Amino acid sequence: MHDLKAIADRVEIDALRGDFTDSALTRDWDRFAALFTVDGMWRIPGAAEFFSREEIRAGIERLQGNWEFFVQANHQGTVSIEGDLAVGRVYVSEFGRFHDGRSHRNFSVYHDRYLRTPDGWRFTERVYEVKYVDSSPLTGAPPVPVS
Template sequence: MFTGPETDRLALRELLDRYSDAVNRMDADAWGATWADDAVWRFRGGEVQGREAIVATWRKAMAGFDAVWFSAFPGAVEVSGDAATLRTHTFEYLHPAAGPPRLQSGTYLDRALRTPDGWRFVERAFTPKEMKL
């Protein structure tokens, strides 16, 4: 479901697009700028709290890849005032520094807040969907 003002939904889509672009460029600073200071990131490896720790975890993970292609699109965006929830579907091509390339898809359940600097993720919870080719 897509609810709330179109301008906010567009701004949230742009947040998601900036996140995706930063992953593809392996740009930790740009990627980190999409998160709120007190954000929480949940994924198969656990939970990380706070933007600095989230970015440090991401840098360590990305160091193991020669290339990553990350694509994301919203399945739902619901805006209520200065808060929003999103359901985001992803598809990734991962080329590790060691080992064969692999594909991964999954879904993020996201919460975002409007800040003085624009919309930022305050929570992203990833559920992978394994792909067998």
């Protein structure tokens, strides 16, 4: 990993994974979908599967619409690069509360495939695997804005 190009690729892929979380939490659905190739796949086994940018864009908006609040944090993962293709994993912790009052907390891993495109690295496939889930009520709440 002494090659500067390899280091730059890893930094760009890490930024891609960060942009995924940031665009979801800021509700920037167009930016979220643009992180995937045109025929990219996003799979949440047992919950949802999306097979194009258009489906991903509609899917993230629909899924996020279920939450009163939602927080996701990425944790260090792995990446292996071969030319213009790469595979990796990133670890995720999430919590939030649905509009119906149910709470949710989980620890998961994304299994990723990436492609270098003229616009930079993009996801070709992102598959979510839940490692731990907790549905006990969250006792906190988002802060109330001060006027």
